[in-house]
Amino acid sequence: MGRQDRGELQMKPIVTGWLGVLALCGAVAMPGLLHAQVAQAAAPAPAASAAPAYTPIPFAPANAAAPRTASAPNAWGGPRTGTEPTLSDRVVDYRIDAALDAAKHAVSGKEQLTWRNRSDREVRSIYVHLYLNAFQNEGSTFFTEREVLTAHSGSRGEAKLEKGQWGWIDLKQVSQNGSALKWSFVHPDGGPKTDQTVARIDLAQPVPAGGTLTLDIDFLSQLPRVVERTGWWGDFNLVAQWFPKIGVLELPGERGATQVRWNVHEFHFNSEFYADFGRFDVTMTVPSDYTVGAVGEQQGAPVTANGKTTYHYVQGDVHDFAWVAAKGYKVLDGSWQGPGSPKVAVRVLYPPEYAASAQPVLKASTDSLSYFSDTLGPYPYRTLTAVVPPYNASEAGGMEYPTFFTAEGYKEVTPGTLSQYAIDFVTIHEFGHGYFYGLLASNEFEEPMLDEGLNEYWDQRMLRARDQGIDLTTPGLRRLGLAPSISGFAMERLTAGLKHPYDPLGENAWDRYSSSSYGTVYARTATAMHDLEERLGKDVTERAFREYYRRWHFRHPSAADLRATLIDVSGDARTVNEVFDQYVYGTARIDDRIASIDSEEVLPPAGSMIVNGKHTDGDSKALDEQVDKQRKDWAKAHPNAKPGTGPFPWHSTVSVVRDGAPVPQTLRVTFADGSHQELRWNDDRRWARFDFTGPAKVVSAELDPRQKIYLDADKLNDSRTTEPDGSASRRWSADFAALVQAFFSLLVSL
Incomplete structure (x- = not known):
């Protein structure tokens, strides 16, 4: 859900x-x-020769x-x-x-x-x-x-x-x-x-x-x-x-x-x-003017008598059964078939007020059938039913059962807007449960991360493959020529509670600090899996999840079984165990930051020196005059030189601080002449200093320049410049304003 x-x-x-x-x-x-x-205590006392007590x-x-x-x-x-x-x-x-x-x-x-x-x-x-x-x-x-x-x-x-x-x-x-x-x-x-x-x-x-x-x-x-x-x-x-x-x-x-x-x-x-x-064989008798949908396949035509209609549904190899009976509902039918799957009858049941949602739900459902079948394993059932709850029953939306789920409804669904993203995401998410809750049959009581969390991660992979982000544009911003957007994984990161995680991802559903802490199971698991994917590689991660599905579908895996599969396929036990120990079984947080950048010219040293076996007199005034002359001569020869360059080399020190769990980092430094250098920080030190000597001083430093580490609680302190630069704050302010406006627009639509 x-x-x-x-x-x-x-x-x-x-x-x-x-x-x-x-x-x-x-x-x-x-x-x-x-x-x-x-x-x-209630059992009778056994006779002396009786078998051992039960x-x-x-x-x-x-x-x-x-x-x-x-x-x-x-x-x-x-x-x-x-x-x-x-x-x-x-x-x-x-x-x-x-x-x-x-x-x-x-x-x-x-x-x-x-x-x-x-x-x-x-x-x-x-x-x-x-x-x-x-x-x-x-x-x-x-x-x-x-x-x-x-x-x-x-x-x-x-x-x-x-x-x-x-x-x-x-x-x-x-x-x-x-x-x-x-x-x-x-x-x-x-x-x-x-x-x-x-x-x-x-x-x-x-x-x-x-x-x-x-x-x-x-x-x-x-x-x-x-x-x-x-x-x-x-x-x-x-x-x-x-x-x-x-x-x-x-x-x-x-x-x-x-x-x-x-x-x-x-x-x-x-x-x-x-x-x-197991197997479910269920008949449901309802008023004849009600529309019915259920888990599984309908057996024959409904039978009507005395104003009542009886429907018969059967489905094997599932572990739950749910159904809907609603008056005044409409039906939209479609179909899908993919390699290794039977032909699937896809049905959307919806109330008239949400007619605009029916086709988008159908399309998102068939797209999901393709993506999950291609990346995890073929969909094995012959039916898929999606139900759009009516107005005032939204809490019945966003719920999953085998071959059957409830989506969300909107009176208007405009392509490329937040309403389109919302209806797509909920539909994909609830369909995805058919794999992580349905076919893999995870224990949602004890390990909600194996369903809600892994499903959220795979949903975002699908949206990423579709190149579908969250469009934050509102009519007001559009008039200004602004079209801000944010990726799904970036949004997951913002809602993951990374700064102060109270509960391990692998904790059960009820031993939680609060409902909000439970809610981070979705976004924090998706974020942790995103970062694990960045470390193992996208192809390796997808092969590992496909193997996880192959081994454990129609069984009941645990988090330890997921970990074992990831290790077996990737061969990288160190990385997998690190992520599981820190986040699945622990409450680690990441917050690496650039603490300072210090630079100075490497000038000829003052004081006495030995020249030809004799000490010089150490004339500091003469040395200063020599340095000034070299600078003037260099400036004349390089009229367009950038500040931070010159006739003398520069020594720069970048200090980094680790306020949380260790994670492999890339440090990118930029020099005054526009050149760059990258190096790895991959150890357990709580802080480190990196020295650079060259023709230009360091003017900026950035950790995770390619933005792969989403678990970092504060990305704003990942970079630092030696000169004030307001572009970053202006960009974040604009994005935040757009997000707020989009949020209130969504509230109005709900």
């Missing part, structure tokens, strides 16, 4: 934070252990983040070769019959969940996500974290819900082979006891190692008014995070796991999702 700092109305949750609730409830710091203790499977740690150890080669069944009967190793199968009550924005569902136990031990309880319960009251983990994380910074998802606008999911009945099962709410991350986004279902019959479980589940999902990612507005219903969804049972050697564990985090304010690959 493209998280932007745009808030609506803040609300004050009843609970001031989950830490306070934990303190009041006396919760322990290891929820998996707490669950084990409760389960063991040990419940623990949760992934509540503070889980990017692993440092690469996954085992056979993790998730090993790399997919393309010769298997299915694209992914399907662990789950969902068959869901759903009916939308349009007046109430509620979905009643019957779900048959089939799940395969990949582990070497029996499973007596499973865990399911009930994501919509994040929106049922202010006691959820989502709302309690929202209070803390948005206290000092804006964010998406700050809308205030009123009476009749809350959302939830109720489990009506769960059965296994006809036996009714019991469930209870658990808190794997130690969240508030009032959170109900994760439920434990105790089974009537355990699932043996390698065995299969089938559950029949009746549920009711009440959609909230759009707060973030899902919900309704008017006659628009984005039905997402709407069904009971089983957690992931990870095995040793997978994403840092050292034992079998349940990865099933609560629904946090900033986090998104993580699930096993």
Whole structure:
């Protein structure tokens, strides 16, 4: 999802934070252990000759983040070769019959969940996500974290819900082979006891190692008014995070796991999702005057009876399912096909007020299919659906699901303007999630950088390949003959929070200083990958990412797996490890600067000298007269000489200072005669001095003259001149003014 700092109305949750609730409830710091203790206490005492007591499977740690150890080669069944009967190793199968009550924005569902136990031990309880319960009251983990994380910074998802606008999911009945099962709410991350986004279902019959479980589940999902990612507005219903969804049972050697564990985090304010690959077979019954779009392929023609229409969609080798039902929507169809991909039916669903956005969204979608297929790997599905939310439901925009995403809408889209860039960027970004979130199936709870960050980087690569920057021109500037613009990577750098990074890029989604700090996952990862690309080379980096996709699509890589792939392909472990240690696992900052430039003429030394074995008398006055004469004679012979040159050589010293992490730098010095010299500063010194002796003095010095190091927190101190030069400040002032004007123009358009 493209998280932007745009808030609506803040609300004050009843609970001031989950830490306070934990303190009041006396919760322990290891929820998996707490669950084990409760389960063991409830079990009858074993007989003396009984088998060893059953040990419940623990949760992934509540503070889980990017692993440092690469996954085992056979993790998730090993790399997919393309010769298997299915694209992914399907662990789950969902068959869901759903009916939308349009007046109430509620979905009643019957779900048959089939799940395969990949582990070497029996499973007596499973865990399911009930994501919509994040929106049922202010006691959820989502709302309690929202209070803390948005206290000092804006964010998406700050809308205030009123009476009749809350959302939830109720489990009506769960059965296994006809036996009714019991469930209870658990808190794997130690969240508030009032959170109900994760439920434990105790089974009537355990699932043996390698065995299969089938559950029949009746549920009711009440959609909230759009707060973030899902919900309704008017006659628009984005039905997402709407069904009971089983957690992931990870095995040793997978994403840092050292034992079998349940990865099933609560629904946090900033986090998104993580699930096993499988197959979805879903029917949706809606009022006949509603338009429907969904993940996957429609099966046959819709069936209409009694004012209701039933649609049937199926998609294999995905890990989520979402759909939209909206009244008054229009449809724009297109198609695409590329090498190694099936023919793809591309569809845009849009409201009449945003008709101008339909064609640009379609074009950006097909362009994205080409770019991502060419640079990472062929798109493997037969459909792609983009949905433009209506006015007043923008928080439903910028969201991604396999083969299905929501874009943004504009009443006018003028080619070459900020509106064109905005609609292109959001469309490309949400499509790109289909690779980094969808096909690579990163854990967005624990490693948001692998999806949001890497996707942002690859989006900007695509925009760079299109030579598409951000046009900051406004009508007023155009009348003045000014047409300022900025590249996408330069804009990422400006919003990356480089001066004071609070959290490592590899931190999980919820242990963040603020929502703004979480937001830098996008721009700071894109900037870090940009700089890594500059050091490894564009072609090498692209080959490495293509190999990363080849190894890990339809699996679940970690940051450590990305690092290992980059090293394997580039052969440059030092550079890759340096970037990962400093930025993925650390909070390093870069700020190299030119501290000073000092120059002086190298004159004949004053004082006594030995000439022909005898000391001279050291006549300083005579020496001064000699120097003056040489200068006058030289000036006559060189009437157009530039200041800083002359009959005597010059000695110049350039001092550089490093206020952050080391990075290989190029120092470019310019001399008074117009000549230049470049040298490398590639060591761990906190400061260094570089000396130059020649016919002209140094008049300016600049670090990173080709502007390759975007992670440098302050580029304005990268250069220095010996004489005042106002051109730089005038240029930055003009660019800043243009940016401000463009920003306010964008606000008006929104």
